[in-house]
Amino acid sequence: MTTWLRNVIAAVASVAVLVIAQPQSGGCDRSCLESLMSEYLTAIAAHDPKRLPTAPGVKYVENQQIVPLGEGEWLVASSPGKYRHVFADPEANEVGAITTLKENGVGTIYIARLKINDDRKITEIETQITRDPIGAARYENMTQPEAVWLEAVPLAQRISRDRLITQSNKYYTGMERNDPKGNYSFFDKDCNRLEDGLNTTNQRTGDPYGHSNDTAFASLGCEAQFQTGFLGFVTKIRDRRFLVDEERQVVLSMTILDHNSTVRELPSVNGTSSPIPAYFDVPRTLQATEGFRLKGDKLFRIEMTLTENPYGMRSAFVGSPLPPVSSQDTSNSIFMGDPCDRICLSKVLDQVLQAMLVHNASTLPLAQGVRYSENGQFIDVGDGLWLSLRSFSKPGVDEYAAQFADPTSGTAGYWGLTKEHTTPGVLALRIRVDSGKITEIEANAVRAESSGSRFGTMTLMRPPLPVEWESDPLGPLDPVFLQNGTGATATSIPSTIMTSYFDGLEQHSSTDTPFTTSCLRRDNGVQGNLTCAAQMAGHGVSPNGLYNLTSTVRDRRVLVTDAEKGVVMVVAMIDNTATGPGSLPVTASVPSTYLIPQLIKVDNGAISRVEGMVKWMPYGYSSAWTEEKGF
Numbered sequence: 001m002t003t004w005l006r007n008v009i010a011a012v013a014s015v016a017v018l019v020i021a022q023p024q025s026g027g028c029d030r031s032c033l034e035s036l037m038s039e040y041l042t043a044i045a046a047h048d049p050k051r052l053p054t055a056p057g058v059k060y061v062e063n064q065q066i067v068p069l070g071e072g073e074w075l076v077a078s079s080p081g082k083y084r085h086v087f088a089d090p091e092a093n094e095v096g097a098i099t100t101l102k103e104n105g106v107g108t109i110y111i112a113r114l115k116i117n118d119d120r121k122i123t124e125i126e127t128q129i130t131r132d133p134i135g136a137a138r139y140e141n142m143t144q145p146e147a148v149w150l151e152a153v154p155l156a157q158r159i160s161r162d163r164l165i166t167q168s169n170k171y172y173t174g175m176e177r178n179d180p181k182g183n184y185s186f187f188d189k190d191c192n193r194l195e196d197g198l199n200t201t202n203q204r205t206g207d208p209y210g211h212s213n214d215t216a217f218a219s220l221g222c223e224a225q226f227q228t229g230f231l232g233f234v235t236k237i238r239d240r241r242f243l244v245d246e247e248r249q250v251v252l253s254m255t256i257l258d259h260n261s262t263v264r265e266l267p268s269v270n271g272t273s274s275p276i277p278a279y280f281d282v283p284r285t286l287q288a289t290e291g292f293r294l295k296g297d298k299l300f301r302i303e304m305t306l307t308e309n310p311y312g313m314r315s316a317f318v319g320s321p322l323p324p325v326s327s328q329d330t331s332n333s334i335f336m337g338d339p340c341d342r343i344c345l346s347k348v349l350d351q352v353l354q355a356m357l358v359h360n361a362s363t364l365p366l367a368q369g370v371r372y373s374e375n376g377q378f379i380d381v382g383d384g385l386w387l388s389l390r391s392f393s394k395p396g397v398d399e400y401a402a403q404f405a406d407p408t409s410g411t412a413g414y415w416g417l418t419k420e421h422t423t424p425g426v427l428a429l430r431i432r433v434d435s436g437k438i439t440e441i442e443a444n445a446v447r448a449e450s451s452g453s454r455f456g457t458m459t460l461m462r463p464p465l466p467v468e469w470e471s472d473p474l475g476p477l478d479p480v481f482l483q484n485g486t487g488a489t490a491t492s493i494p495s496t497i498m499t500s501y502f503d504g505l506e507q508h509s510s511t512d513t514p515f516t517t518s519c520l521r522r523d524n525g526v527q528g529n530l531t532c533a534a535q536m537a538g539h540g541v542s543p544n545g546l547y548n549l550t551s552t553v554r555d556r557r558v559l560v561t562d563a564e565k566g567v568v569m570v571v572a573m574i575d576n577t578a579t580g581p582g583s584l585p586v587t588a589s590v591p592s593t594y595l596i597p598q599l600i601k602v603d604n605g606a607i608s609r610v611e612g613m614v615k616w617m618p619y620g621y622s623s624a625w626t627e628e629k630g631f
């Protein structure tokens with residue numbers, strides 16, 4: 001059993017029996033729900049989940065990740081803010097709030113939704129933490145929602161619960177593939193929208209909107225904005241859920257927005273057009289929480305906050321099915337030996353990359369039930385990189401590219417540079433073939449993040465990494481990754497080496513990890529002058545790509561073991577609980593999980609070179625492969 005799983009079980013067990021809800025008869029009304037939300041915010045700020053009346057098996061979620069109750073934000077939160085916009089849904093036994101919270105002293109916009117059962121025990125806790133300190137400060141300046149959100153609407157002016165949902169849902173239907181031809185009459189003519197505490201409709205400030213340079217969009221009203229088609233870069237809005245506060249005629253909704261990177265221009269607004277921001281070069285998924293205040297059946301106020309998830313991330317509360325498994329079972333094209341030897345694997349790997357490049361998988365010999373993942377999420381073959389890839393570096397031709405193979409298990413790996421539209425990345429790709437068909441394709445793509453104009457491509461609301469890769473040239477890949485290994489047998493590299501490496505990373509100790517004395521490691525292209533062993537032990541100031549107080553190393557996966565080259569391509573998740581001593585550097589102060597694809601060279605049974613990339617993930621993120629196979 002993994003440490004993670006043990007923690008989950010321990011946390012569930014420790015809170016399950018402690019119940020402080022006072023016995024009351026009848027349902028939980030607005031004031032009951034509001035005080036439950038107060039209790040919740042007090043408990044998290046006190047780092048004490050035992051104060052909460054939780055049901056056994058309560059599900060606690062941060063930014064779509066299931067986290068043991070008491071971990072994650074529970075270890076770092078303080079100071080619930082003055083601004084507290086509460087939405088009560090007594091019919092569904094749910095309460096939601098848009099508020100602020102400090103995380104290691106830094107302001108965040110914090111959204112919580114609680115669901116209780118008939119015994120008033122909490123069964124679901126869903127939270128969205130948006131790391132936008134300026135937005136949080138704007139909210140604190142407001143101190144409270146505009147009065148219109150909080151009024152009880154006279155019965156005669158109300159619309160039904162179902163109609164409130166139908167009308168609110170039109171916002172998403174209108175935004176998904178937003179185009180100028182839609183009917184957007186569901187907006188009230190005096191509608192306004194607030195985003196992270198900032199008014200973004202009817203503003204005459206001339207400030208550019210979002211990641212774009214467009215200065216006219218925010219001057220328009222809600223309906224006129226939709227009529228421009230400007231928001232067409234949102235290609236899908238899924239996992240839509242609605243909490244309904246009928247008395248106030250408001251709805252709090254939670255949804256997931258995909259931007260599949262195929263929309264390449266912004267329509268003109270007010271006669272001027274601007275290019276699509278680089279942020280949308282690569283496939284992106286954002287989670288959104290929106291409050292809607294309706295007037296009659298029109299949307300009158302919108303209060304919105306976004307944060308980014310890994311592309312394709314599914315809601316932790318919707319049993320949304322895995323993408324349909326491709327039923328393609330083509331017997332065409334590539335000659336594939338069975339078993340597929342090194343040369344065969346190399347050809348198939350190249351075909352997969354070529355197919356991505358031409359955005360067409362139909363020439364590939366895909367097995368029935370083939371699985372495709374990107375950064376730990378299963379998505380459709382044909383989605384993600386299959387849409388955005390524009391070039392990749394070629395092994396044997398370009399200086400930063402390599403290929404690996406393990407004919408015994410039918411796996412092959414590619415490590416090289418990609419371009420998705422204009423954005424560079426490093427791709428660690430694994431394929432698996434069986435009986436002449438491709439059964440698995442796993443992409444781990446770490447894109448360069450630039451903090452350039454209008455926030456460049458920097459992932460929305462994440463902290464900086466200890467070492468950012470901002471598309472600086474990576475130079476040649478160290479030739480040791482291309483040469484044959486020394487002393488490796490042609491059969492295997494002992495798996496104990498990888499176990500000791502991951503254990504060493506977890507414990508910040510190189511005692512039991514076999515490194516050569518001259519071993520060097522790069523993270524996101526940066527290499528210090530400490531040896532691998534000294535770096536792992538966290539000695540001194542080193543440009544180590546990982547914060548030196550990280551904890552668990554989970555979801556450890558060997559992607560390919562190439563015994564001939566003496567190279568292992570791996571990926572793992574490393575947690576940073578952000579609970580280090582003293583005042584933490586900004587890079588370390590946010591609970592985080594790092595996804596780390598790495599190439600590891602093994603010579604004579606010792607690690608001699610490590611080439612690693614680091615990608616930020618929300619705390620608690622895990623790989624779908626690990627979940628599916630239960631490694």
Ligand SMILES: *[C@@H]1O[C@H](CO)[C@@H](O)[C@H](O)[C@H]1NC(C)=O
Nearest residue numbers: 134135136137138139140141
């Ligand atoms: C909050 O209000 C203060 C005082 O009016 C102002 O100086 C500050 O800029 C405001 N902060 C934000 C983030 O709007």
Ligand SMILES: *[C@@H]1O[C@H](CO)[C@@H](O)[C@H](O)[C@H]1NC(C)=O
Nearest residue numbers: 170181182183184185186297
């Ligand atoms: C737009 O939708 C509204 C409400 O459904 C409808 O009354 C109106 O006729 C529609 N307008 C057009 C131009 O189709």
Ligand SMILES: *[C@@H]1O[C@H](CO)[C@@H](O)[C@H](O)[C@H]1NC(C)=O
Nearest residue numbers: 146191192193194198199301
């Ligand atoms: C934002 O808009 C609302 C009306 O929607 C208004 O009450 C509020 O004063 C505006 N805030 C600012 C800072 O302009």
Ligand SMILES: *[C@@H]1O[C@H](CO)[C@@H](O)[C@H](O)[C@H]1NC(C)=O
Nearest residue numbers: 204206215216217219270271
């Ligand atoms: C939009 O165009 C109108 C008419 O040309 C002009 O009056 C207005 O100032 C423009 N608004 C912005 C924000 O550019």
Ligand SMILES: *[C@@H]1O[C@H](CO)[C@@H](O)[C@H](O)[C@H]1NC(C)=O
Nearest residue numbers: 212213274275276277278453
């Ligand atoms: C926005 O304007 C800046 C400064 O002029 C420019 O560098 C940048 O490329 C522009 N970005 C887009 C997406 O147009």
Ligand SMILES: *[C@@H]1O[C@H](CO)[C@@H](O)[C@H](O)[C@H]1NC(C)=O
Nearest residue numbers: 332358359360361362363364
């Ligand atoms: C994909 O490739 C197949 C085989 O070459 C071809 O028939 C098909 O039209 C292509 N599809 C697209 C969308 O280009």
Ligand SMILES: *[C@@H]1O[C@H](CO)[C@@H](O)[C@H](O)[C@H]1NC(C)=O
Nearest residue numbers: 177235260262263382383384
């Ligand atoms: C990507 O988005 C475009 C534009 O909305 C859509 O036409 C296309 O079907 C989407 N592709 C995938 C694979 O989702």
Ligand SMILES: *[C@@H]1O[C@H](CO)[C@@H](O)[C@H](O)[C@H]1NC(C)=O
Nearest residue numbers: 482483484485490563564565
């Ligand atoms: C690497 O090892 C294999 C298998 O032993 C051998 O066939 C090949 O020639 C070697 N390549 C080089 C460049 O030495």
Ligand SMILES: *[C@@H]1O[C@H](CO)[C@@H](O)[C@H](O)[C@H]1NC(C)=O
Nearest residue numbers: 527528529530540541542543
């Ligand atoms: C290498 O070590 C020296 C001495 O500790 C230090 O001054 C220098 O900055 C280091 N260089 C790098 C690239 O870390």
Ligand SMILES: *[C@@H]1O[C@H](CO)[C@@H](O)[C@H](O)[C@H]1NC(C)=O
Nearest residue numbers: 537538539540541542548549
């Ligand atoms: C982590 O690194 C910092 C500075 O880089 C250093 O001051 C600190 O001692 C290190 N902590 C550990 C546990 O090695």
